Amino acid sequence: MGGQHELQVWAEDRLHADRAAKAAITDVLRIEAKYSRYREDSVTAAINRAAGGAAVAIDDETAALLRFGARCHALSGGRFDLTSGVLRGAWDFARQPSRIPTDDEIATALAKVGWERVEWSDRWVRLSRAGGMELDFGGIGKEYAADRVAAICMDHGIRHGFVNLGGDVRVIGTQVDGTPWRIGLRHPRRMQAVIGEVELCDAAVATSGDYERYFEADGRRYCHLLDALTGRPVDHWQSASVVAPLATLAGSWGTIAMLLGEAAVPFLRAQHADYLLVAADGTVSCGGAAFERARTNSLERATNQ
């Protein structure tokens, strides 16, 4: 799990806070170890090694993550796909100088993508295609871990706190004084600025953007969010921030919104999600009560400038 992580909990005494934080961090590391695609001994690696071969037995947790991934795949019309990680083989964002892959390279990578070629049940999973098909829980694992952290803290009696795993935030209760937690939303183009803020109690906000990993070529930005249908980066939105009861939902809805392009607004409305979308030209559109305030604040700032 890359990125910066932060956990704040409020308890009656230091001992209780430490205990809760320790249990939560242990669980995040457990999820990281279990699902990391970089670790040889992870569940993900075991599934990927067996691609084209025998089915791999899985536990309830992995089955639930697969089920959730299946819902994301269905809801996004196939654009969100737990097997789309192999597209990174064609799109190398670390490469210097950067290079746009050829159509053939994209087609070769796309041939290894396809949720419909994942055979699975509550007890086993099998990638039906040999030769490089891969499963990657990266798209949902971090948000799932954030929700687990909140639940573990609450089980330890924590009533106020928040966890921020690489920009995906889940809050527990309110601040100690009873006011909502205020979460700033990063500006997709000005790295030190916020484009809005959101007030949360017992909820989550996640932001998906085109600025995390990208390269520019011929005046165009190519970001790391790749559409599993086309094998190409999305370019309709600069960022999508979504508020939901769970980080798992906020994160996946945000990613799906980025992937859906224009269809993101009706999609988010159908989920009853609150959202703040920044279009490619910088135009902000908001929906839902949580962002009413964000819009007002940014208008005030714009007026004052």
Add this chain to the structure above:
Amino acid sequence: MIAAALALPGILPANASAQAAPDEGVVALRYYDYRDWQPGASRMTVRSPTLYALVPLSDTTTLEGSLTHDAMSGASPLYHNTLSGASGLGVTDYRTAGDVKVTRYFDGNALALSAAYSDERDYTSRAASVEWRHFSDDRNRTYAIGFGAAHDRIDSSNGLATNKRRETFDLLLGVTQVLNPGALIESTLTWSQGRGYYSDPYKLLDQRPDRRHIVAWLTRYNQYVGRFDATLRLGYRYLHDSFGDQSHMLEAAWIQPLPRGLTVTPSVRYYTQSAADFYHDPPFPQGLVEGAPYTADTRLSAFGAVTLGLRVAKTFAGGTTADVAMNFYRQQSGWRIGGGGSPGLEEFSARWIEFGIEKRF
């Protein structure tokens, strides 16, 4: 989507599981094949396909419905074992039945409305019910209260019962409690109050009271057995019928998941009942008093019965489950516990086979 997220383990405090509306649809097709017999005589055969579907209408509302068509054939109705074969007539009858149910999930509550209709040549039934369930804040306890009403109309093909009616009202109270992450107990009490025509027009001299009051108490206990990764399911039901008969039912099933998506479920059930007050032992029509209730229907005699079952299910990729189940039933008056069984009756056996395929999407 929300349900899929809430199904992720450990994202709600204290491992509680939430009762959100199901957000995936189900289509299932089942085929049921029943046959019963007595020594030297094959009796009823029933074959029925059933189609079931569940459709989520929104995040909070689901619609369910099923459609069944039965084809029954055989030497039924039979008057009495002592007259075995005397009815002579082979009968083929068809029944078509359907039901719909709408469930709406509110914050911590669910309200379900359902309606059912069943039609065969000599019998029509219409029923409606409403059920309210309340989930505790920690989701570990569920209360249920239900009310149902049914209106039946009987027009026997032999002309003995024409335009006969029957009204039944049911009240249900239930509680389900999660005891720990591996154990769950459920207890349901049902009262049923009916008035109208209860006699069997195909059974000679059959005359039953026109009021019936039934109390049934069902308790189920499920225990996960970690050592075998299996679930033990136990059940007990006591039933008291104002016709005078009482019954006890005990059942046990072992649900054993195996590799490759297979699940094997062996089960055993024991049933014992006392006779109705107005049931009279053979020879027919011994004990008949003109004008008083009378029956020689063996289903109201005193007996014990054992059912052995085995179900094998396999889950395939993409949410498809197929299963086959085989059940054997044997009933003998001597198998009754707590008093002798009704004398003079031959043992009765049945078997039924079920095939099902279910797709979730």
